[in-house]
Amino acid sequence: MREIDALTITNTVKKLCIEANCHLSCDIKNCISACAENEPWPTAKDILNQIIENYEIADRENLPICQDTGVACVFLEIGQDVHINGNLNDAINEGVRQGYSGGFLRKSVVRDPLDRVNTGDNTPAMIYYEIVSGDKIKITVAPKGFGSENMSAIAMLRPSDGIAGVKDFILKTVREAGPNPCPPIVVGVGIGGTFDKAAYLAKKALLRPIDLPNATPFYADLEKELLEKINALGIGPQGFGGQTTALAVNIEHFPTHIAGLPVAVNINCHVTRHKTEVI
Amino acid sequence: MTIKIHTPLTREKVKELKVGDSCLITGTIYTARDAAHKRLKELIDNDKPLPIDIENSTIYFVGPTPSKSGQVIGSAGPTTSYRMDDYSPDLIKLGQTGMIGKGKRNGAVIDAIKTYGAVYFGAIGGCGALLSKCIKKCKVVAYPDLGAEAIHKLEVEDFPVVVVIDSHGNNLYEIGPKNYLTQNKAE
Incomplete structure (x- = not known):
């Protein structure tokens, strides 16, 4: 012992x-940089560049x-x-x-x-x-942060709703959140388990580096597809329009009851923060 | 084009601002978020005077982080505005002309904006370190017991915002994504 x-x-x-709180992790930084590079909408590009300037100041001056x-x-x-x-x-x-x-x-x-x-x-x-x-x-x-936490949602879908129902619920949650959670966002999704387990999985999904897809190819594909669909909504950085609405969709899944299909969506802003240490 | 504006924000100045305009604000603005707004509303409901001069005022929805020594203020970006929707119409009615926040507003706020001539600006959410550089002075003027939620009087210089809802009720959260999608489809 x-x-x-x-x-x-x-x-x-x-x-x-x-x-x-003061130093954004590299996966998020790299993704925002790439999005700024690829963003075709001028206002959106400008906002992403200011977001980059912001985390650089925070890094340099140890500011939140x-x-x-x-x-x-x-x-x-x-x-x-x-x-x-x-x-x-x-x-x-x-x-x-x-x-x-x-x-x-x-x-x-x-x-x-x-x-x-x-x-x-x-x-x-x-x-x-x-x-x-x-x-x-x-x-x-x-x-x-609670700007994004407040835009999170959970649904107890029917098994017959299937994958189409899951996708619809995730897209609906992001669309309704619109500008409120400070897009570009990271979307944490928990599928399966119980009411509370799904919510826990959604939160846990936000801890996974965004350049690391789900280990199961089926869910990795679903993450990719949902990210494309979310970025086709046109919400854009801060909701002013543009291609970059989300940086990533991270899904975690777990076995569930024969009668249920819980889906939880925990939204995080572009300041998705987590630091880990092993003792 | 970027428009430079100075506070106090008179109704004449407000009328000239159009949805999507990028502006740099210089002058005095006040901070208030959930708890301070609740107290202001209680004063209004009881016909008591407000602790700030509300006429032509601009309120920034923010709760900054504590300042380190030598700093004017800590990180200070906008908080989500819809939580102030129950309070803003009464303040606009009393003379407030500017709001700075981020996120959607409800119909009652938009009606008040149109009826009395006010403007809702958006600052970039999640950019508190960058925005703090435009704040040159900061003083708590009411409700110090609320900590970060106290009302602070700020002197800002070239504070960057975008007109999200103008005095005619035009809304960038509807127009911006629509314009992007139309353009994107055309290409």
Whole structure:
């Protein structure tokens, strides 16, 4: 049994919160650059170039790429041969607290959805645990902005709706979101499982680098087809028109019940942030 | 072509702005988002005075990140505007002429824009680091307890925006994609 101190978790989460918010990952940067190059609509091209200038400033000056530094979504894959000394939940939240204050990040969490008083330190984090084999812990911090989160949707389709129904629902969700989630967007899709599992898969799909297609060829093809269909909608960067509405569609899937076909769409903006470290 | 405009934004200035115009704003603007708008609405409903001069004012829907030492403000890009739709018409009625945000507005806001002569600008969402460079001064003028959601008085210089809904109700979110698709089909 390998022992890991809770303090190590706190320090890692703190670091990842700051890095994720100030430095966009290469897969997103490369994709935005390529889209700017290929975009035929002048207004759209101009916006994409400003988006590039923005993340370059953020990189250089260690500034948050976006003022919505999000709710901290923290994903942990914990090896079953690890023992953590100390309280794991507290350690993660302490990391978020230190990261958001030390990194000059915005505190965007309210203590109760109805009384809406800000907690002042961006805690609690949204924590997702998975137990895996081995003696390591993989921690991913994915700050999630709510402009795009609010445009997300879930549908409990009928099995008879099939693949056509799935495609229609995804396209409808993106079309209705229009300019609101800050296009160009990344579309996370979860298909299968249960009501909550589909939503979890959609969020998890956003963690996968956008230059890495689904490992199953069928779903990789579906991702490609949906991306083309979304970019044919004409919404464009910021909704002002253009070819570049989405940077990628990432799909995760899971077995489901004979009676069901859950589909969840979790939309992310062009500031799709996640940083990972393995302890 | 880029149009340079100075605040306060009089109705005459507003009328000259057309959907799709790129503008650079210089002058005083105020920040307010969900929580501050809710408080302003409560004041209006109770016939109490507002903490800002609303006549010909421009409100930027933003909650900036905290500033580091030596910085005027942290990252400061627009937030999604439809959450202010329940509040904007009352403020426009009282004299507000400019709104800066991103995303769609509802029919009630568009009606108020047309009736009273206002304009809805879009700034680029997700470009908070870039936009912060155009903010030269920043001071909290109301509701400091709200933190990032407090009302800040900003002095901006050449702050880049696009006219999304002009005073006639023309809407770039409808026109822009339509024009692109028409052109694309033609080619």
